[in-house]
Amino acid sequence: MAGTVPVREKRLPQGPDWTFELIDEYELEIRKTAAEFGLDTYPNQIEVITSEQMLDAYASVGLPIGYPHWSFGKEFIRNEQAYRKGAQGLAYEIVINSNPCIAYLMEENSMMMQALVVAHASYGHNSFFKGNYLFRQWTAADAILDYLVFARRYVMECEERYGIGAVEEILDSCHALMNYGVDRYRRPQPLSAREEEARMSERNDYIQRQFNDLWRTVPAAGTSKVGHGKRSVFPAEPEENILYFIEKHSPRLAPWQREIVRIVRKVSQYFYPQGLTKVMNEGWATFWHYTLLNRMYDKGQLEDGFMIEFLQVHTNVVTQRGFDERGYGGINPYALGFAMMRDIRRICEAPTDEDRLWFPDIAGGDWLKVLDFAMRNFKDESFIAQYLSPKLIRDFRLFTVADHESKSYLEIDSIHNEEGYRRVRRLLAQHYNRDVSMPDVQVVRYERDTDRSLVLRHLIHRNRPLVSTEATEVLKHLTRLWGFTVRLEAIDADGRLDHYRECTA
Amino acid sequence: MAGSVHLIDRRLNGGNKSATNRQRFIRRYKEQLKRAVGDMVDKRSITDIDSGGEVNLPSRDISEPTFRHGPGGNRETVHPGNREFSPGDTIQRPRGGEGGGGGSEAGEGEGTDSFVFTLSREEFLDIFFDDLELPNLVRNYLGAVQQKKMVRAGYVVEGSPTNLSVPRTMKSSLGRRVALSAPIRRELEAATAALAQARAQPAEAAEIERLEAQVAEIEARLKRVPFLDDLDLRYRHRVFVPQPVARAVMFCLMDVSASMDERKKDVAKRFFTLLYLFLSRKYEKVEIVFVRHTDNAEEVDENTFFHDPKSGGTVVLSALELMHEIQAERFPVGQWNIYAAQASDGDAFGSDAGKSARFLGEKIIPACRYFAYVEVPDGQDARQSSLWVEYDTLTAAAPNFAMRRVCERDEIYPVFHELFKKETA
Numbered sequence: 001m002a003g004t005v006p007v008r009e010k011r012l013p014q015g016p017d018w019t020f021e022l023i024d025e026y027e028l029e030i031r032k033t034a035a036e037f038g039l040d041t042y043p044n045q046i047e048v049i050t051s052e053q054m055l056d057a058y059a060s061v062g063l064p065i066g067y068p069h070w071s072f073g074k075e076f077i078r079n080e081q082a083y084r085k086g087a088q089g090l091a092y093e094i095v096i097n098s099n100p101c102i103a104y105l106m107e108e109n110s111m112m113m114q115a116l117v118v119a120h121a122s123y124g125h126n127s128f129f130k131g132n133y134l135f136r137q138w139t140a141a142d143a144i145l146d147y148l149v150f151a152r153r154y155v156m157e158c159e160e161r162y163g164i165g166a167v168e169e170i171l172d173s174c175h176a177l178m179n180y181g182v183d184r185y186r187r188p189q190p191l192s193a194r195e196e197e198a199r200m201s202e203r204n205d206y207i208q209r210q211f212n213d214l215w216r217t218v219p220a221a222g223t224s225k226v227g228h229g230k231r232s233v234f235p236a237e238p239e240e241n242i243l244y245f246i247e248k249h250s251p252r253l254a255p256w257q258r259e260i261v262r263i264v265r266k267v268s269q270y271f272y273p274q275g276l277t278k279v280m281n282e283g284w285a286t287f288w289h290y291t292l293l294n295r296m297y298d299k300g301q302l303e304d305g306f307m308i309e310f311l312q313v314h315t316n317v318v319t320q321r322g323f324d325e326r327g328y329g330g331i332n333p334y335a336l337g338f339a340m341m342r343d344i345r346r347i348c349e350a351p352t353d354e355d356r357l358w359f360p361d362i363a364g365g366d367w368l369k370v371l372d373f374a375m376r377n378f379k380d381e382s383f384i385a386q387y388l389s390p391k392l393i394r395d396f397r398l399f400t401v402a403d404h405e406s407k408s409y410l411e412i413d414s415i416h417n418e419e420g421y422r423r424v425r426r427l428l429a430q431h432y433n434r435d436v437s438m439p440d441v442q443v444v445r446y447e448r449d450t451d452r453s454l455v456l457r458h459l460i461h462r463n464r465p466l467v468s469t470e471a472t473e474v475l476k477h478l479t480r481l482w483g484f485t486v487r488l489e490a491i492d493a494d495g496r497l498d499h500y501r502e503c504t505a
Numbered sequence: 506m507a508g509s510v511h512l513i514d515r516r517l518n519g520g521n522k523s524a525t526n527r528q529r530f531i532r533r534y535k536e537q538l539k540r541a542v543g544d545m546v547d548k549r550s551i552t553d554i555d556s557g558g559e560v561n562l563p564s565r566d567i568s569e570p571t572f573r574h575g576p577g578g579n580r581e582t583v584h585p586g587n588r589e590f591s592p593g594d595t596i597q598r599p600r601g602g603e604g605g606g607g608g609s610e611a612g613e614g615e616g617t618d619s620f621v622f623t624l625s626r627e628e629f630l631d632i633f634f635d636d637l638e639l640p641n642l643v644r645n646y647l648g649a650v651q652q653k654k655m656v657r658a659g660y661v662v663e664g665s666p667t668n669l670s671v672p673r674t675m676k677s678s679l680g681r682r683v684a685l686s687a688p689i690r691r692e693l694e695a696a697t698a699a700l701a702q703a704r705a706q707p708a709e710a711a712e713i714e715r716l717e718a719q720v721a722e723i724e725a726r727l728k729r730v731p732f733l734d735d736l737d738l739r740y741r742h743r744v745f746v747p748q749p750v751a752r753a754v755m756f757c758l759m760d761v762s763a764s765m766d767e768r769k770k771d772v773a774k775r776f777f778t779l780l781y782l783f784l785s786r787k788y789e790k791v792e793i794v795f796v797r798h799t800d801n802a803e804e805v806d807e808n809t810f811f812h813d814p815k816s817g818g819t820v821v822l823s824a825l826e827l828m829h830e831i832q833a834e835r836f837p838v839g840q841w842n843i844y845a846a847q848a849s850d851g852d853a854f855g856s857d858a859g860k861s862a863r864f865l866g867e868k869i870i871p872a873c874r875y876f877a878y879v880e881v882p883d884g885q886d887a888r889q890s891s892l893w894v895e896y897d898t899l900t901a902a903a904p905n906f907a908m909r910r911v912c913e914r915d916e917i918y919p920v921f922h923e924l925f926k927k928e929t930a
Binding site: 020023024027028031043044045046047048049050053055056059060068069070071072073074076077100104107122164168175176177178179180320321322323324325328331396397398399400401402403404405406408409410411412413414415416417419420424427428430431437438439441458460461462463464465466467468469470471473474477 | 510511512513514515516518523525526527528529530531532533534567568569570571572573574575577578579580581582583584585586587588590591592593594595596597598
């Protein structure tokens with residue numbers, strides 16, 4: 001068991017330069033150490049790449065294969081310029097939620113960095129991907145790579161057939177709605193590139209077989225009746241997955257365009273859990289690289305020099321700047337996540353009276369079990385609501401600011417004191433709540449029987465408006481996909497129509 | 506647990522995976538930039554967009570719009586690092602939209618997309634001058650100073666060993682061998698056939714012997730055909746071809762008399778700079794001659810031209826005469842493309858204006874591809890100067906002469922754009 005008297009083990013070779021043999025050796029030791037703590041992971045695949053390839057990987061949001069689109073080029077150039085000017089270092093690692101779990105090591109890194117990345121990505125993130133309920137439920141690690149290959153090929157074929165411009169238009173429009181292409185309650189069908197292709201060709205075959213020009217001449221039955229009866233609202237329930245609705249019901253899209261909408265939707269779905277678990281995921285990985293390497297140091301496998309270099313990097317990663325310091329960019333998910341994971345371990349190992357009061361069920365428990373449970377069953381929002389302790393609120397000196405439009409000033413709402421703990425914790429958890437941070441826009445009506453227009457509803461949350469120029473722009477994109485008039489109604493808290501914007505095709 | 510990890514070296518796979526994406530982005534970015542430059546140039550286009558009804562197509566720029574919350578409404582934000590705040594404290598709302606606890610608000614509702622992207626000078630100029638064209642663009646080529654360029658010119662039989670073309674050599678070797686050995690082979694065939702016949706119907710031993718000797722002799726001759734001969738050698742041939750260089754000279758004429766203050770000079774300098782940039786895109790080589798004048802003219806270097814104060818009266822004619830002299834002496838019309846730009850506040854005394862205009866019309870304009878006169882008056886409502894009035898008589902007769910008034914810096918580009926607008930024929 002970890003934490004027992006250190007056993008002296010063979011010291012690993014040191015030195016700044018890495019070799020493949022060395023990485024192999026370190027990986028084996030890290031693996032053994034991870035096994036001591038019972039980390040359950042997908043098999044690992046480690047790839048060594050150059051910094052330019054790292055920039056490439058960055059650009060495609062960490063995916064090893066992506067369909068071509070200019071926005072990825074924009075991302076690349078942005079990163080490259082920041083990197084060249086020294087304004088931004090490269091992330092040390094990129095890890096892909098796939099089975100086997102692929103982690104990239106950058107060739108410029110020292111051996112210490114490679115070991116850190118292996119511990120962080122190949123054991124930290126990897127076990128999170130395998131264990132966390134969101135990832136288990138919403139992404140198919142086994143199929144993602146195949147699907148991406150399929151998507152890339154499909155998009156490129158479309159470019160050849162219909163022109164780069166036409167494909168780009170559709171992709172632009174889909175990207176504008178990417179955040180609204182996620183199923184949150186329905187479990188998506190597992191991805192399989194082969195099935196996907198089979199499904200597609202089947203569909204094409206079916207259309208071919210069924211094609212009969214005579215159908216065109218048959219008078220449509222029943223259409224005249226609809227107008228008289230009660231007008232049925234379609235869809236019956238509001239649909240929050242806008243891209244899904246477009247894919248299924250858009251009156252104008254060609255089959256290949258529908259397929260592209262579907263691809264963007266699937267990719268968006270794949271990233272959905274990552275956005276919800278940023279703090280936990282990074283916190284978990286950081287906690288484990290810290291714990292694993294320290295454990296190896298305790299066993300005598302690592303030298304002091306290695307540890308000093310490691311701690312310096314680690315400290316940089318988990319720095320949290322205060323709100324009034326230069327370079328403050330909000331709460332650092334690494335810092336918060338790492339601190340919370342450590343804090344949970346502390347609550348288990350050395351609980352104070354306060355901890356016993358706040359966390360009676362875990363204080364003094366087995367920290368490995370408690371952490372494992374937390375990793376598996378929470379997302380950022382619930383994780384913070386459940387586990388953020390008063391001690392951490394004090395350590396971070398968290399405070400909340402109320403910004404209400406009726407007042408001409410900002411007001412300090414609560415701080416790290418007895419009265420404030422619960423409120424600070426609740427508000428911080430809210431900060432990671434997707435429902436609050438993203439405007440609630442849903443499809444409410446499709447006027448199938450009249451002008452085929454689409455009506456969306458924006459439920460105004462606490463009077464917060466949309467960024468007007470962008471909303472107008474997105475609406476244009478939506479109109480392009482829909483092909484007919486699209487109307488976005490803003491509904492206030494009392495359910496009354498506040499205002500609307502419209503875009504005619 | 507056993508076995509080593511799957512470790513792959515991807516470094517040789519090559520980067521540039523996103524090269525296509527980058528190119529596409531740059532193309533898109535340029536489109537946007539061109540629009541921006543166009544708007545800057547021609548203010549009417551902006552007002553046209555405003556008044557010309559709504560455009561319902563998504564704009565093809567580099568923005569990536571989404572639905573997101575803007576400033577306003579009610580919300581609470583959480584920040585770390587509290588030192589002095591207690592609940593109920595009030596803070597002034599930071600100016601400029603986004604609220605936040607004193608610091609920047611990056612956690613939520615990111616700011617605008619402040620994306621800066623550098624263009625190379627060439628790329629920038631291409632966009633900057635995209636819809637401009639030099640009038641009378643004829644490239645006079647210069648005979649004397651020529652650049653030479655090596656071009657391939659077939660194959661020759663003599664040359665240095667480094668230029669030896671092995672395929673060509675082997676080709677001619679093969680041809681020669683086939684040609685030389687064909688008759689011998691025919692003889693050999695005949696002799697072999699005769700020998701076989703002699704052996705088949707028993708002939709005299711001497712006869713067979715003779716035939717055998719003949720075959721042997723022919724075979725020896727066949728072997729003597731050399732595999733490679735001096736004749737076969739072929740060398741790649743390269744020759745120098747003179748490359749004509751299109752050259753232009755640009756005369757900058759400026760009045761530096763006391764009435765031309767720094768502001769006016771600055772405006773003039775900007776015009777000259779634009780013209781220089783524009784010319785250097787069209788010609789491989791552009792020389793500049795700076796001529797400044799008060800009551801007499803002199804040729805100076807750039808620094809003196811723009812910065813050295815000098816005061817005195819104004820005789821425009823002196824500058825024109827000097828320019829004509831320099832041009833006749835150093836830049837013959839047949840070999841140089843001659844451009845000139847004159848900047849002045851238009852103050853000319855007595856008969857100077859009239860004489861200058863006449864001199865310009867008779868001597869200078871016929872030699873020039875283009876002559877631009879930029880007047881920098883004291884203010885927008887200044888009356889027309891005497892020089893302007895006189896020069897104005899020339900515009901009708903000379904299509905390669907243009908004149909404009911520029912008062913402020915930001916008028917420079919529009920005026921420039923107007924002068925060199927592409928003819929829409």
